[in-house]
Structure formats: C-alpha cells, structure tokens
Amino acid sequence: MRVFLIILALFFGGCTTIKPSVAQYSIALDDLKINSSALGFKEKSLKISKAFASSSLSSHRMEYMESDHRVFAYSQSQWQEAPSVMIESTLLKSIREAGLFESVHPSKSRIKSDFILETNIERFMQFFSEDMKESHVEVVLNLSLIDAKTNTLFKSRTFISKSTTKSPDAEGGAEAFKSALSEIMMQNIEWLDGVCR
Template structure:
C-alpha cells in the first residue's frame, strides 16, 4: 500500500514539475515576443577631405526635430498625412541626439575650420551650425519601401546671431526589406551622403564669411 502511495506521489510531483517547466517556457516565449528591438543611427566615413583652411571655430548646436520625430519611436507612413509608429521597434535614442556626434565627425573630416566643437563645450565658436530633422520616416507608399530623411540647416554668426546661410537637405534610400530593420539599413546608407553635403555647405559658407571679415 505504501509502495503504491509512494508511486502516486512521485507521479504527482513529476506532473507538477513538468507543468512548471511548461509555464516557464511559455513565459520565456511571451517575454521574447514582447521584447522591443532598438536600433542605432550610424554613419561610416570613407576618408578625410583636404579642405580649404578656415581660421574660425565652428560650434555645432544640439540638433532639434520637428513634431512627430522628436521621439525614440520609429515613424512610418502607409498613406499621405498619416504618421504611424512601429510598436516593438525603436531607435536607441532620439535620432536628433544620435545625429550630433556624427555631424561633428563629418565636419571635422571634411571642413578646414580651426576646430569643430559641441555647444555644450567650453569653447565659444565664431560661427554656429543649427540642424533640425524635419522628416525621418519609412514610407510604404512605394514598393519597395524607402527611408526618407530631410534636414534643415543654418549657419549663424555667433556674435551678431545673423543667419549666414540656410539650406534643406533631402534624401531617400530604398529599403532592402519591407520591415523596420530594412528601414534602419536604408537610413544608415543615406546618412553619410547627407552629412557630407552638410559639411560641404558649412565649409563653403564658412570660407565666404571669413572672406568678408578680412
């Protein structure tokens, strides 16, 4: 009798352990399914450009973003005028914040300014570069989908706050896949081109401004 009861107890314990194991696996699968994927905005630069020297210090102010894009959420559109966001895919940080060190690096490599500094540093520049992300979205209105980014840039004289030049830079890149990761790849492919163009804009107008000072 005791032997039979012992076997029944062992069976019950085994069944309980198996149920707990299944519950644990189910929880793990649920957690994995709910995990949010985060992505970086990055840029690789090929080489340093031998630019014309500009004996000025350029300060890069913190980039801003237009409403709808000042967020870690990744925006996409399926129809005009309607902005949506991926539920489980996000930028690791606000794109405007991730853009700043990349912009500084591009300006260091492609312009001849004496120095390129961030606005939060101790050095006050002679001219300042202001940047705003006015659009950053994956567009499913085309096939394949594409990443679309637009930046508005101003070069400002620090002493007088006079705007020296303004330009809008716009780029699109086809996504290799119609999903959030495809949009990330497209964004990081086109970003170096945009940054190179902004650096050339800053260099050209910096040279022009210094020429008028002499």
C-alpha cells in the first residue's frame, strides 16, 4: 500500500508545472522639478478627470505591435497599474508640483473645482521593426482644459512623443514609455503655464 501511495504521489507531482513569475513594470516619473512663474490660475482649483482610453489601456496587459500591424501581449510581463491610471496619477503629480493652481484633485474627489482637465489617450504602444531587433514607443495624449462652471472648452492641445527603446523587450519598452511620458508632462506644464498667463 505504501509503495502504491509513493508511486501515486510521484505521478501527480510530476504532472504539476511551475508557472514562471510575471514581471511588473511601472512608469512612475522622477521629480520633474518644475517651477512656474504664472499667476493667472493661482487662486483656481483643477480636477484631473478619469482618462478616456481603449479597454486594453485600462488593463494591466503590456501590448506591442509588429510591423504587419498585428498586436500581441507580453506573456511574462505586465503593467503594475493600468496605463490609463498611471497617466492620470502622473498628470496629477506633475501639475500639482508645478504650482499652477491653488489645488489639484483626483477624479474621485468630491471637491468642486474651477477647471477640469480631460485626457484622451490616443496612442500608447510599443512598435517593433520587421526583424524584431529594434523597437520604439509612441505616446499621444489629447488634453482639454474645461471651465467646470459653464462646461465649455477653455483650451485643448494634443501632445506627441516618441522614444527609442534601449532593448527590444518589455523592460526596454517600460523605460522608453517613462521617457516619452516625461517629455509630454514637461510640454503640458509649459502649455498650461502659457494658458494661465
């Protein structure tokens, strides 16, 4: 009986597979150290609305596109948070640090703000060359500053950034996304600075 149990245990033990751990990536930006001299909206508040994005950008999947325009997902890599959530929090942090507004609030805040910043994520993708040896990322964000009292568009602008990856893989893509998003955040602050004057 013991021999039978040992053989049974070895049989089922041999059938089990060890699932490899999934690497998680984030695009949290370093401190941008932005100081603005604009005075126009120092007494106004801003709310960052929930980003408009495709369903794939609202998930943790890390996707990439091959040269024939087919989209795939990395099997052993994923985002720590959905890209739409990371972009929202990055906008909030960078605008708050810039000091352009008296206060900056997240979308879930119950505080009524003077302005709302709407974000439409038009592109957030890693692209590979035909031979799969090189890749780059592209980020396209359309930002709209809305007067919350009248629900009318105050200003709007589209930001585009591309960044070449250091390595054609998920880790290289994450680093390139961080670089591209950092550039857009700086451009956004400059734009808002000009709008506030």
